[in-house]
Amino acid sequence: MTVQHAAAPTGLAATERVELLRTMILIRAFEEAILRDYHADKKPAWDIGAGLIPGEMHLSAGQEPVAAGICAHLTAEDAVTATHRPHHLAIAHGMDLNRLAAEIYGRETGLGRGRGGHMHLFDPDTHFSCSGIIAEGYPPALGQAFAFQRRGTDRIAVAVTGEGAANQGAFHESLNLAALWKLPVVFVVEDNDWAISVPRASSTSVPSNADRAAGYGIPGARVEGNDVEAIHAAAGDAVARARAGEGPSLLEVHTLRLWGHFEGDAQGYRPELAEVPERDPIPAYEQALTAEGVLTAGRADQFRAEAGQRVGAALEFAKSSPTPSPEEALRYVFTEGAPR
Amino acid sequence: MSITAENPAAAGAPAPSSVPVEPEAGTRRLNTAKALQEAIASQMEANPEVFVMGEDVGVYGGIFSSTTGLLDKFGPQRVIDTPISETAFIGLGIGAAVEGMRPIVELMFVDFFGVCMDQIYNHMAKIHFESGGNVKVPMVLMTATGGGYSDGAQHSQSLWGTFAHLPGMKVVVPSTPYDAKGLMTAAILSDDPVVYMFHKGVMGLPWMAKNKRSIGAVPEQDYVVPIGKAKVAREGTDVSIVTLSLSVHHSLDVAEKLAGEGISVEVLDLRSVVPLDREAIAATAAKTGRVIVVDEDYQSFGLSGEIAATLAENPSSRGAAFSRVCVPDVPIPYARDLEYAVLPTPARIEAAVRAAVAG
Ligand SMILES: Cc1ncc(C[n+]2csc(CCOP(=O)(O)OP(=O)(O)O)c2C)c(N)n1
Numbered sequence: 086m087t088v089q090h091a092a093a094p095t096g097l098a099a100t101e102r103v104e105l106l107r108t109m110i111l112i113r114a115f116e117e118a119i120l121r122d123y124h125a126d127k128k129p130a131w132d133i134g135a136g137l138i139p140g141e142m143h144l145s146a147g148q149e150p151v152a153a154g155i156c157a158h159l160t161a162e163d164a165v166t167a168t169h170r171p172h173h174l175a176i177a178h179g180m181d182l183n184r185l186a187a188e189i190y191g192r193e194t195g196l197g198r199g200r201g202g203h204m205h206l207f208d209p210d211t212h213f214s215c216s217g218i219i220a221e222g223y224p225p226a227l228g229q230a231f232a233f234q235r236r237g238t239d240r241i242a243v244a245v246t247g248e249g250a251a252n253q254g255a256f257h258e259s260l261n262l263a264a265l266w267k268l269p270v271v272f273v274v275e276d277n278d279w280a281i282s283v284p285r286a287s288s289t290s291v292p293s294n295a296d297r298a299a300g301y302g303i304p305g306a307r308v309e310g311n312d313v314e315a316i317h318a319a320a321g322d323a324v325a326r327a328r329a330g331e332g333p334s335l336l337e338v339h340t341l342r343l344w345g346h347f348e349g350d351a352q353g354y355r356p357e358l359a360e361v362p363e364r365d366p367i368p369a370y371e372q373a374l375t376a377e378g379v380l381t382a383g384r385a386d387q388f389r390a391e392a393g394q395r396v397g398a399a400l401e402f403a404k405s406s407p408t409p410s411p412e413e414a415l416r417y418v419f420t421e422g423a424p425r
Numbered sequence: 426m427s428i429t430a431e432n433p434a435a436a437g438a439p440a441p442s443s444v445p446v447e448p449e450a451g452t453r454r455l456n457t458a459k460a461l462q463e464a465i466a467s468q469m470e471a472n473p474e475v476f477v478m479g480e481d482v483g484v485y486g487g488i489f490s491s492t493t494g495l496l497d498k499f500g501p502q503r504v505i506d507t508p509i510s511e512t513a514f515i516g517l518g519i520g521a522a523v524e525g526m527r528p529i530v531e532l533m534f535v536d537f538f539g540v541c542m543d544q545i546y547n548h549m550a551k552i553h554f555e556s557g558g559n560v561k562v563p564m565v566l567m568t569a570t571g572g573g574y575s576d577g578a579q580h581s582q583s584l585w586g587t588f589a590h591l592p593g594m595k596v597v598v599p600s601t602p603y604d605a606k607g608l609m610t611a612a613i614l615s616d617d618p619v620v621y622m623f624h625k626g627v628m629g630l631p632w633m634a635k636n637k638r639s640i641g642a643v644p645e646q647d648y649v650v651p652i653g654k655a656k657v658a659r660e661g662t663d664v665s666i667v668t669l670s671l672s673v674h675h676s677l678d679v680a681e682k683l684a685g686e687g688i689s690v691e692v693l694d695l696r697s698v699v700p701l702d703r704e705a706i707a708a709t710a711a712k713t714g715r716v717i718v719v720d721e722d723y724q725s726f727g728l729s730g731e732i733a734a735t736l737a738e739n740p741s742s743r744g745a746a747f748s749r750v751c752v753p754d755v756p757i758p759y760a761r762d763l764e765y766a767v768l769p770t771p772a773r774i775e776a777a778v779r780a781a782v783a784g
Contacts, residue, residue: 140574197759408760415753
């Protein structure tokens with residue numbers, strides 16, 4: 086049942102193609118801004134707990150095509166569950182940038198009022214959630230899909246993990262249960278080759294996780310090349326199938342972790358590091374669209390300027406928002422007294 | 426680990442330690458991570474059945490440097506990177522231990538125990554009992570604990586109470602480099618399953634604010650710190666702080682500060698939760714008449730309640746004044762001000778000591 090999707094003409098309209106680029110540019114602009122602030126005040130003696138943004142920071146640079154290609158098929162009514170590396174999916178799925186940024190900066194105006202942090206984003210407006218525990222975002226996605234199915238809607242859930250997570254029990258249990266109950270889920274594996282320092286070849290018994298779909302009797306597809314349009318096409322099939330009530334599918338995308346596993350990761354374990362920047366998917370797509378005459382001169386710069394403005398405003402909102410009051414540290418364990 | 430004013434020694438030169446059992450000044454000083462690696466390396470050299478397994482323990486050397494250098498020394502047959510499949514590889518460790526190997530298996534953060542708990546508490550912990558003592562599981566499950574650097578609710582817990590509550594595992598929680606080495610050696614040599622929990626804030630990592638006591642004197646030769654024996658980290662007469670892990674350092678800082686005001690604080694470092702040195706707890710309580718438990722685990726149904734029960738059950742300590750400084754029953758928040766509002770900070774410990782001596 087495994088299907089290989091190569092880069093191929095996809096029948097996308099020019100406006101849709103340009104929109105994919107624009108989404109990717111916005112995501113990158115957001116993360117570059119986060120990156121700057123994250124590192125700015127951790128020097129000279131790098132201290133992970135110090136600064137405007139303390140704690141671990143997992144950025145998704147290089148994986149924008151996955152988010153843009155898949156989320157283009159979704160509305161805010163559809164659910165997305167992401168991983169510890171959630172920003173690209175959150176933004177592509179339409180999360181409010183201000184509240185996202187404010188959460189990352191640990192502010193009262195953030196999605197979780199500063200309680201959650203960047204790995205724990207919960208947004209009822211876009212039905213978005215994520216988990217810092219590997220593969221554990223998959224099972225709740227089943228429940229969201231179950232609710233959508235029970236209510237007779239055509240809404241779907243998209244559940245994302247990394248390729249490392251596909252070796253976790255929750256991954257396999259979820260595929261089985263969703264297949265058994267024909268739940269409207271699209272399972273996505275972002276294969277960026279690395280689970281922290283462990284390459285896929287040392288962790289996974291099959292070259293392609295898409296092959297594992299066969300074990301559960303559902304379609305599996307692997308997209309090579311980190312190509313946003315090929316991803317868009319493959320996701321379109323899976324989304325249509327889920328919406329039509331035909332059940333789940335598994336989609337693996339071979340993508341790229343452009344930066345470290347987390348910020349501060351020197352990546353000494355990574356032999357191909359020197360050539361990684363050349364594989365950046367955003368300039369490649371921009372060049373392709375330009376060469377084909379789809380992207381007019383100056384348009385991408387315009388997108389960058391516009392993204393810069395939106396991101397700037399979101400960071401400004403975050404940084405000028407109050408930090409949560411320590412007196413309120415014990416709230417929200419239960420619902421009593423929690424305003425919304 | 427404290428970040429700011431509470432930890433003036435952050436990133437500075439190591440200050441002299443006030444822990445009395447350590448070797449003389451002038452001896453070699455290591456951070457806790459190095460001390461741990463040394464214990465593992467030495468036991469691996471001594472016994473070919475000892476091996477290390479876990480996520481990123483190889484080339485990366487362990488996310489918290491618990492295994493740095495071991496791959497170079499022992500090769501990938503004995504320092505083994507695993508898939509992210511904790512149920513499978515922790516279970517594999519159990520099976521290998523049952524066959525007489527001596528695995529040291531790392532669960533990267535203790536917070537991840539949920540995905541593999543069945544292997545831990547129904548298998549690793551129960552096989553010896555269920556077999557009527559006929560099958561041993563000489564395995565070390567090593568894991569990182571603790572917060573203080575905004576890693577959020579899924580990466581900052583201490584949770585030793587959870588493991589201690591379930592019978593069958595020894596639960597070891599060192600605070601100093603010296604103890605880290607001696608307790609790891611003891612753990613590897615133990616025929617029981619040992620959950621070895623190191624707090625990130627005591628490891629002396631280059632990328633975290635360091636408490637001055639995360640670097641200390643460590644003998645080069647092998648030695649064992651017995652599991653189940655608490656240590657009086659500082660003698661005192663007015664009030665006893667019973668604690669473990671990073672909170673020992675905070676408590677010693679507070680004790681040093683208050684000594685200047687004539688308040689004499691005794692600090693008892695438990696060093697292990699199972700077995701719990703109940704005699705030492707009762708003895709310090711009998712000595713000072715006032716006990717404060719400082720625990721970075723959640724307050725209810727945990728170590729602090731167990732210590733209260735210990736005091737009540739022991740005739741010599743019954744009636745000692747009791748209070749506790751723990752994480753209240755709330756997940757660890759991300760934002761720093763919130764996180765430091767719930768952690769057992771030196772400020773909270775100091776307030777508890779003042780209240781105890783005033784009352
Ligand atoms: C259950 C569990 N085990 C281990 C970890 C630690 N951890 C965090 S990210 C990660 C690697 C994840 O790799 P992958 O799934 O490929 O995603 P990527 O980071 O490459 O996006 C690991 C081992 C965790 N968070 N949860």
